[in-house]
Amino acid sequence: MLYVKDLYKSYEVGKNKYPVLKGIDFHVEQGEFVAVMGPSGSGKTTLLNCISCYIPFEKGSITVGGVKLAGQNEETLANIRNTKLGFVFQDFMLLDGLTIRENILIPRIVQGEVNKEAEQLADQLATMFGISHILNKYPAEISGGEKQRAAVARSLINNPLIILADEPTGNLDSKSSRTVIETFGNAKAKMNATIFMVTHDSFAASFCDRVVLLKDGNIYRQLEKSGNRSEFQDELLDALKEMSE
Amino acid sequence: MTHVMNMKQMEQKLQKADRKQSLLYLFCNFMALMIISAYSALMFSPTVQTIFPEGGDSAKQMYMIFVMTLIGCVVFTIYALGLFFRHKSGQLGILMALGASRRRLAPGLFREVLVLSSTSAVAGIVAGFPFVWIIWQGFRLILVDSSEMVLSFDLKCLFVSVLFFLLVVGFACLMAWRYLRKTNIMEVIREEHINEPVKELGRWCGPVGLVLILIGAVMGYGTPFLCDEWFHMYPPSWLSIFYAPVLVGLYMVMLHTVVHGWRSHRKNPYKNIVSRSMMKFQGRQTVNNLIVVTLLIAGACFGIFYLPANGVSAMVRYANQAYDYFYHYRADQNVPDQEAVEALAGKYGLALKDWNECEYITLGMGQVSIIQEEDSNHYTKEYVVMNKEEKVLSEDAYRVLTGQDADVEPGTYMNITDTDETSLYTNNNAREFTNMVTRKQLDTEFAGYLHNNLLSDQVGCSVLSNEDYALISEGLTDDWKGRFVQFNIDGKDNYQFANEFYYLFVNSFDKSCELPYYYDRVQKIRDNEAGEVYWGDTEDMTEVSFEKLDSFSFRVFWVYQPQFRILSQNDFLRSVAVLFMMFLFICIVCMLTALVVCYTRCQTIALNNSYIFDDLKKLGASPEFLSKEVRSQCKNVFKVPTIIGMTAIYMFFIMILYANDGRMLWAEMLALLVCLGILGLLAVIVYAVYRVSVKTIKRQLGI
Structure with missing residues (x-):
């Protein structure tokens, strides 16, 4: 589904060059729920932005659904973002001027294919994620948790190959965080969605099938859930503690 | 759905x-x-x-x-x-x-x-x-x-x-x-x-900026003079580039304002820290805005200064005029005589007193002339016989008109200038006067200045000894002779009389006198004799017309324009209305633009920083503290450009007045005082808009 090979990315500030990703290798399978964790500056968000085609990378390759991202023109990359990827951001990134239903439908509108079927799908997703009562409201009128669930619904409207989520619980309280993560679980269970999530939150990560730990631009370790969620969270916390030592 | x-x-x-x-x-x-x-x-x-x-x-x-x-x-x-x-x-x-x-x-x-x-x-x-x-x-x-x-x-x-x-x-x-x-x-x-932080310079950038503004103003204003003095060249327009340090200086001053502020924060480094950092991190926008507003305010002030600069000196001149009525005319014109004027005055219940009149002649005067090279800004100076027209009085006539002795030696001449000596032209180097009818020449030498405000005009007036005057005036026809007349009103003057007399006076001239003062009959003869067309006979010269007696050009440029005090005082604004109103309009437009820019800037402060104010509220900031931060932001947007724009242009104006003649006349000082009052008024307007802006922002931010 998603293959990342030998990925390098650095930022230039003035004359100085700061390497952020130093040869990352991993893959995500269809239907898998994978999280990336690591301390600030480890390269988590940069990795996600490279996969999302938001920022160009220098070396290596990223393949989504058999399509290599490197070397594609802007039009193709936009099409990949629209049809093959779904996005969930930390600060929701809903458009204030549109209702929640319209926000959910944005990827379809961009595609130019808003029809009855799309509207029905938006309603189904809203029902699945418990936000059908706010479909005609505007983002300013709803809570953070509801906004994020709307964002998850939006990420699924085009039935993407993979959902890319950047700190989806970062701006939420614990109750809303749980709801959002359960929403992802729901999407995975009911729609066989593939989810790749960057997070700081060990609780959120403990819902995943696998967690990739990043440190200083390299993969430090990968952990797979074998037991229950609580045990997996303990295992994660231990690994994070070990990594910070 | x-x-x-x-x-x-x-x-x-x-x-x-x-x-x-x-x-x-x-x-x-x-x-x-x-x-x-x-x-x-x-x-x-x-x-x-x-x-x-x-x-x-x-x-x-x-x-x-x-x-x-x-x-x-x-x-x-x-x-x-x-x-x-x-x-x-x-x-x-x-x-x-x-x-x-x-x-x-x-x-x-x-x-x-x-x-x-x-x-x-x-x-x-x-x-x-x-x-x-x-x-x-x-x-x-x-x-x-x-x-x-x-x-x-x-x-x-x-x-x-x-x-x-x-x-x-x-x-x-x-x-x-x-x-x-x-x-x-x-x-x-x-x-x-x-954020758009600007490149920080040290605390030196503000003072250095002020010095650069000063250097730019002096260089920009002074270079054309040096160009004239050193290279005998009319200053080309690109010399304005010497004003460039003003802009650099202005940028540095604004940068200093945004980055450091002008107050020392040593005692209390946390004072206004929020508003200072807000300004600093939108530095590029802020600096641009401050420069634009400063330029506009400076433009508004420069425009409005035109009014007192010209109005005050005119009013002072009219008030100090030695006679209520002063005029001159060519001898071949049928101008009302004393009896006719007294009869007209009687109609208005007025009596005339101190009536003086005497003859003058118009001669060709030799002069060092400036000759511009073709297709070039360079010029050379060359003495030209019969270079210009000059009105000439005898010693006796001068005494009649002024009550002063001239004591001019034969073979010399004295030139009349005003009491402030602001009208010292180049009439001090004539080697001869020429009778334009007989072409007889009188060798002469400059012997100094006499002072009289009424007799010193743009054409120029000189005094010869009685003997020389008699000698050179022989054979002159009436169109090269004229009379000066002056008188006072016994008691309070009447505008209606002055007005009627003015029209009577002007209407008594024939078409041959429908000329501006810069139409020089001597130059015309010289050019025509050289087979050239005198430029005054082309369309290049602004014409005056007897059809438009109330026009600005007629009232200002007609060669026989009389000086009637009550008329000048009452009609001054009317005669310069377009000029003055244009500059008043310029001031309004520049000021309005500056205020709109300031107001918009304040609006964007509210829009861009609303989240900071929200955060401050969450951190427990009181409404009073938040208000202070808003005021502090807006104050810099309004205060700094106003102070710098107004001060810079006021200093520049002082420099212009001083550099004109190397001194400051009291009429100029009075004008400066009026300008100061105007600046005060403009500052009040700026303050009022500042208050409105603060109020609006506070409402928008919910403070």
């Missing part, structure tokens, strides 16, 4: 939701275009063009302030466009992130910016005409009216507006294209919240 069916409809809905931002952009564009359109409409109107002497100082001043306003408006529209796109970028970024390609977004974005920029620009251009018309009619209704104040437009004025329109629309499209070209989508999304 949703109404969103396609991209276009979605974009329209988003545009509707963003109408506050769009309106701000529309307003800024509209204002900038309206101001430029109004300014150029008036500047290029026949009303103004016929009054402003071409190449004169007033015209140069008008064009200079126009350029300043234009720069201000261009920077302002670019700033407004930047604000619009900063806000728009968030929306564009989200759509890009969700898969909207450049090609998909381009039509909607270009449509939006084209519609917004072109409609606001066209509306601004069109509104400029009623705007200027209303203000001008207001002047006519409230301040002064004359036949010359009738406003007409020349479509030539649209040239500048259309160029500005193209710039606005072109720049809007360029900016849209720039955003669509961005490859880093995260950068586009975050653009709205990205």
